Amino acid sequence: MNIYFTILKLAFIFFKIGLVGFGGGWTIVGIMQTELVPNWLSLTDFQRLIPVAQATPGPIALNAATLIGLKYGGILGALIISIAVLLPPVLLILIISKISKKIAIKKQALDEALRTTSIALLIFTIWNLLPATFSVIPLIFIIVASLLSLFTAINPAWIIIGAGLLYALLPL
Amino acid sequence: MMLTTRNKYLSMLNFFLAVLKTVTITLGGGYAICPALGAIFIKNNWISEKDFYNIVARAQTIPGPIALNTALLSGIHFFGLAGVLPAFLGVVLTPFLSIVVIGSFLLTTNINFIMRFLEGARFVIPGIVLSFLIKNMRTRKWKCTRIVGTLITSVLFILFPAWSIPIIFLSIAIFYLVEFRSGL
Numbered sequence: 001m002n003i004y005f006t007i008l009k010l011a012f013i014f015f016k017i018g019l020v021g022f023g024g025g026w027t028i029v030g031i032m033q034t035e036l037v038p039n040w041l042s043l044t045d046f047q048r049l050i051p052v053a054q055a056t057p058g059p060i061a062l063n064a065a066t067l068i069g070l071k072y073g074g075i076l077g078a079l080i081i082s083i084a085v086l087l088p089p090v091l092l093i094l095i096i097s098k099i100s101k102k103i104a105i106k107k108q109a110l111d112e113a114l115r116t117t118s119i120a121l122l123i124f125t126i127w128n129l130l131p132a133t134f135s136v137i138p139l140i141f142i143i144v145a146s147l148l149s150l151f152t153a154i155n156p157a158w159i160i161i162g163a164g165l166l167y168a169l170l171p172l
Numbered sequence: 173m174m175l176t177t178r179n180k181y182l183s184m185l186n187f188f189l190a191v192l193k194t195v196t197i198t199l200g201g202g203y204a205i206c207p208a209l210g211a212i213f214i215k216n217n218w219i220s221e222k223d224f225y226n227i228v229a230r231a232q233t234i235p236g237p238i239a240l241n242t243a244l245l246s247g248i249h250f251f252g253l254a255g256v257l258p259a260f261l262g263v264v265l266t267p268f269l270s271i272v273v274i275g276s277f278l279l280t281t282n283i284n285f286i287m288r289f290l291e292g293a294r295f296v297i298p299g300i301v302l303s304f305l306i307k308n309m310r311t312r313k314w315k316c317t318r319i320v321g322t323l324i325t326s327v328l329f330i331l332f333p334a335w336s337i338p339i340i341f342l343s344i345a346i347f348y349l350v351e352f353r354s355g356l
Binding site: 016018019020021025026029030031034045047048049050051052053054055056057058059060061062063066067070071075078079082086088089090092093094096097106107108109110111112113114115116117118119120121122123124125126127128129130131137138141142143144145146147149150155156157158159160161163164165166167168 | 195196197198199202204229230232233234235236237238239240241244245248253256260263264266267268270271272274275276278279285286288289290291292293294295296297298299300301302303304305306307308309312318321322325326329330333334336337340341343344345346347348350351352
């Protein structure tokens with residue numbers, strides 16, 4: 001397939017992802033997975049990409065877009081696909097800041113509606129991320145990570161990096 | 173000494189540098205970046221705390237990374253539409269460059285240490301998302317309609333993943349009407 005066509009196809013996919021990406025990065029991980037696996041990434045590669053996207057500076061969706069763009073279209077692909085995922089919010093903010101005085105959206109009702117959908121999206125993300133079979137070590141990692149981020153104020157990025165180092169250094 | 177402790181005056185360049193610096197040194201995505209952005213803006217007397225958190229609240233109702241939306245709306249608040257440019261560049265530059273360098277190395281290398289590092293990092297992701305979900309559910313004001321709505325939408329996502337994007341828009345529209353009619 002022609003590289004420009006590939007970049008355009010990916011740009012369209014990430015434009016769609018950008019369009020629904022509200023409520024914080026984790027809510028759209030499930031959507032990204034259904035859009036990208038298995039046509040563009042294997043499940044394992046996708047699950048490796050997510051911690052890298054989370055633990056490098058910047059929003060998850062943008063980092064994932066840059067990485068996949070790089071893989072399929074080099075620097076040019078990375079640039080175009082990064083812009084594609086950010087285009088919906090930029091356009092919407094420009095539009096809204098022009099017309100917000102004319103339309104009467106009840107902000108509180110919209111907030112509540114978005115939160116209901118966001119929580120459903122988080123459930124969907126977890127459903128997608130759960131491994132097909134559980135072995136002991138991943139299970140321990142999952143439990144410790146959720147307890148740490150529930151009951152301490154440790155930044156998730158450090159939990160991810162710590163888990164990576166632990167697994168790489170320990171002779172498990 | 174005076175110079176280093178004095179507040180920076182508000183200009184497009186200083187705004188861009190403040191955003192760039194915050195995004196660069198804050199790991200962990202939007203929910204970590206926004207308070208850090210606010211801290212700098214407020215410390216420099218560019219905006220009041222109340223106005224800043226109004227912007228954050230508005231940023232959450234627009235699709236897109238919340239850090240980007242917050243920076244864009246702040247840029248517009250300070251400079252009008254032209255403020256979009258320094259905000260956009262400030263948010264995007266570091267992630268882009270760091271991903272190009274670190275990310276491509278991490279994902280293409282076959283050094284055993286890094287493969288195991290990624291494997292370990294991968295294990296904890298469901299746990300982190302789970303705790304994020306629990307925190308969200310705990311702070312939610314639950315009502316019967318919201319519980320039923322969340323359940324139905326989750327099941328729809330799981331049963332029809334290919335339709336998830338239309339389901340998102342449809343569910344937001346329906347829940348908006350429900351909340352609207354219930355008096356919000």
